[in-house]
Amino acid sequence: MNYSQYYPIDVVNGPGTRATLFVSGCSHQCKGCYNQATWSPNSGHPFTDLMEDQLINDLNDTRIKKRGLSLSGGDPLHPENLDAVLHLVERVKAECDGKDIWLWSGYLLSELNDKQRQVVDLVDVLIDGKYEQDQADPSLEWRGSANQIVHYLK
Numbered sequence: 001m002n003y004s005q006y007y008p009i010d011v012v013n014g015p016g017t018r019a020t021l022f023v024s025g026c027s028h029q030c031k032g033c034y035n036q037a038t039w040s041p042n043s044g045h046p047f048t049d050l051m052e053d054q055l056i057n058d059l060n061d062t063r064i065k066k067r068g069l070s071l072s073g074g075d076p077l078h079p080e081n082l083d084a085v086l087h088l089v090e091r092v093k094a095e096c097d098g099k100d101i102w103l104w105s106g107y108l109l110s111e112l113n114d115k116q117r118q119v120v121d122l123v124d125v126l127i128d129g130k131y132e133q134d135q136a137d138p139s140l141e142w143r144g145s146a147n148q149i150v151h152y153l154k
């Protein structure tokens with residue numbers, strides 16, 4: 001998997017202070033997408049084992065307490081990202097006590113395949129659905145357009 005941006009301290013993408021990873025790879029091609037540079041799974045930088053260890057350490061760093069991890073993109077549930085994202089969320093749940101996971105995806109909760117479900121089963125909050133420009137509303141919390149739904153799964 002590749003990623004486009006990583007913020008070890010972020011107060012914008014989800015509630016509280018978080019670590020946020022924007023992965024590469026998205027096939028939804030939403031009109032008006034702000035992250036077109038992330039569409040190719042080959043864009044950005046390799047998400048290495050070292051990088052994964054760093055992210056786990058950042059989440060557990062008590063000097064600036066984090067509420068959890070935000071996963072966005074791109075699409076963390078893009079087929080080419082599933083192995084790496086599943087490995088990452090499994091580690092967060094096993095090694096980062098009490099941290100929540102928020103995940104943004106263009107896929108609908110109702111249409112996930114088994115592997116995508118495996119990931120989402122470990123996620124606390126899923127914001128699903130493509131960005132629909134004609135339903136865009138900057139006043140919405142945690143989502144860009146009104147068709148998207150914030151699913152509190154835990």
Ligand code: SF4
Pocket residue numbers: 026027028029030033034035036038073074075105106129130131
């Ligand atoms: S799902 Fe997100 S990253 Fe993918 S095309 Fe739509 S707005 Fe862009």
